[in-house]
Amino acid sequence: MQQQKKRIAIFGSTGSIGTQALDVIEANPDLFEVEILTAHTNDELLVKQALQFNPNAVVIVDERKYEKVKQALASTDVKVFTGEQSLEEVAAFDTYDMMLAAIVGFAGLKPTLKAIDNKKAIALANKETLVVAGDIVMQKAVENRVPIIPVDSEHSAIFQCLVGEARNKIDKIILTASGGPFRGKKPNFLLNVKRDHALQHPNWSMGAKITIDSATLMNKGLEMIEAKWLFNLAPEQIQVVIHPQSIIHSMVQFEDGSIKAQMGLPDMKLPIQYAMAFPQRIPNNFPRYDFKKINTLTFEDPDLKTFRNLALAIDALGKGGNLPCIMNAANEIAVWAFLRNRVGFLDMTDIIEKAMNHVKFIAKPTLDEYLESDAEARSYTASLIQM
Ligand SMILES: NC(=O)C1=CN([C@@H]2O[C@H](COP(=O)(O)OP(=O)(O)OC[C@H]3O[C@@H](n4cnc5c(N)ncnc54)[C@H](OP(=O)(O)O)[C@@H]3O)[C@@H](O)[C@H]2O)C=CC1
Ligand SMILES: CC(=O)[C@@H](O)[C@H](O)COP(=O)(O)O
Numbered sequence: 284m285q286q287q288k289k290r291i292a293i294f295g296s297t298g299s300i301g302t303q304a305l306d307v308i309e310a311n312p313d314l315f316e317v318e319i320l321t322a323h324t325n326d327e328l329l330v331k332q333a334l335q336f337n338p339n340a341v342v343i344v345d346e347r348k349y350e351k352v353k354q355a356l357a358s359t360d361v362k363v364f365t366g367e368q369s370l371e372e373v374a375a376f377d378t379y380d381m382m383l384a385a386i387v388g389f390a391g392l393k394p395t396l397k398a399i400d401n402k403k404a405i406a407l408a409n410k411e412t413l414v415v416a417g418d419i420v421m422q423k424a425v426e427n428r429v430p431i432i433p434v435d436s437e438h439s440a441i442f443q444c445l446v447g448e449a450r451n452k453i454d455k456i457i458l459t460a461s462g463g464p465f466r467g468k469k470p471n472f473l474l475n476v477k478r479d480h481a482l483q484h485p486n487w488s489m490g491a492k493i494t495i496d497s498a499t500l501m502n503k504g505l506e507m508i509e510a511k512w513l514f515n516l517a518p519e520q521i522q523v524v525i526h527p528q529s530i531i532h533s534m535v536q537f538e539d540g541s542i543k544a545q546m547g548l549p550d551m552k553l554p555i556q557y558a559m560a561f562p563q564r565i566p567n568n569f570p571r572y573d574f575k576k577i578n579t580l581t582f583e584d585p586d587l588k589t590f591r592n593l594a595l596a597i598d599a600l601g602k603g604g605n606l607p608c609i610m611n612a613a614n615e616i617a618v619w620a621f622l623r624n625r626v627g628f629l630d631m632t633d634i635i636e637k638a639m640n641h642v643k644f645i646a647k648p649t650l651d652e653y654l655e656s657d658a659e660a661r662s663y664t665a666s667l668i669q670m
């Protein structure tokens with residue numbers, strides 16, 4: 284019997300995760316088909332993708348690019364949408380099975396919530412969605428019986444380690460971090476580092492925002508908060524260890540002391556494919572990890588005094604409420620400014636800390652309060668940078 288193809292809606296199709304997801308779909312035409320593609324401003328790549336994969340609909344968020352995309356796709360049946368609100372409009376379509384949430388940052392939150400309300404499975408790359416409003420997202424997922432399958436490599440590793448295990452048997456999880464390009468460096472070195480250096484991740488090729496987050500270790504802080512919500516963990520059950528080779532993608536220690544690890548070469552296509560095919564595991568020809576070639580795996584503690592973003596995130600994880608949301612908003616603006624050489628590497632931490640102290644703490648925010656906290660943190664942070 285022929286299997287029905289899974290219809291995938293890729294939100295953020297022109298990014299690092301989005302393009303790799305399309306590679307996975309191209310390699311598995313019997314399993315997947317593309318239903319929706321979305322981009323922010325990259326109209327040329329979006330059009331190219333649409334011509335190749337023939338989706339039902341595309342979104343170009345940037346309204347200035349709408350006519351160009353419409354014209355380029357005039358000879359096809361592809362429906363073209365524009366504007367920020369159209370992301371939610373297409374997320375409400377009934378014609379897809381799974382959303383790959385691969386927009387970067389807070390902008391991914393609302394479309395993902397809409398897809399959950401629409402009872403669509405979520406393959407979640409966009410960690411900021413859970414950092415901003417993890418309690419609301421997970422609650423909605425339970426209410427709508429929607430699976431949230433992690434794409435982030437560490438969380439995919441933990442998810443894979445937990446197959447066949449009872450969640451209440453977890454002692455702790457161990458999130459591995461590469462340490463980024465500045466592992467071992469001290470503040471006097473970090474004071475003068477520039478964007479081009481910070482964008483050189485030792486192991487992964489990723490979008491600019493997450494690459495800077497890896498360099499500051501904010502990425503690991505965001506991932507601790509992401510893990511809390513995905514796996515329903517207490518803060519003290521989440522440990523970070525620096526593992527510069529990025530071969531062990533994360534580990535779970537169970538109550539009997541046994542530790543399971545998921546390993547492989549650093550290649551996001553694997554967790555993307557795993558999430559899209561779940562609950563199946565499907566073959567591929569990705570390069571394999573050879574124990575004899577990379578035969579030294581090392582581990583060390585993170586330096587929280589130098590990489591203070593991780594310490595701030597641990598504080599936000601512990602205090603909860605809207606603090607992770609405030610931290611995320613300030614971080615997005617700080618990274619944006621660093622990428623444009625408006626602030627220094629260490630300034631990012633000071634800016635985020637100020638925003639966390641400035642915006643009013645709310646212990647149990649509503650969705651509207653999360654949105655307001657995000658907006659307030661952004662405008663306060665922007666005022667510090669004088670954007
Ligand atoms: N890259 C990776 O290996 C990993 C990424 N992640 C997470 O996945 C998410 C995506 O990361 P990555 O692919 O690296 O990011 P990229 O910057 O490469 O891509 C981001 C995508 O989102 C779109 N986009 C950007 N801003 C907006 C906006 N305001 N509204 C709508 N769409 C927008 C971009 O469109 P356009 O191209 O037109 O600008 C692009 O399609 C992030 O949350 C990241 O943390 C997690 C683990 C690994
Ligand atoms: C590929 C992936 O999941 C990234 O989040 C990666 O983990 C970043 O590397 P760091 O471990 O340096 O943050």
Ligand SMILES: [Mn+2]
Pocket residue numbers: 435436437506
């Ligand atoms: Mn990760």
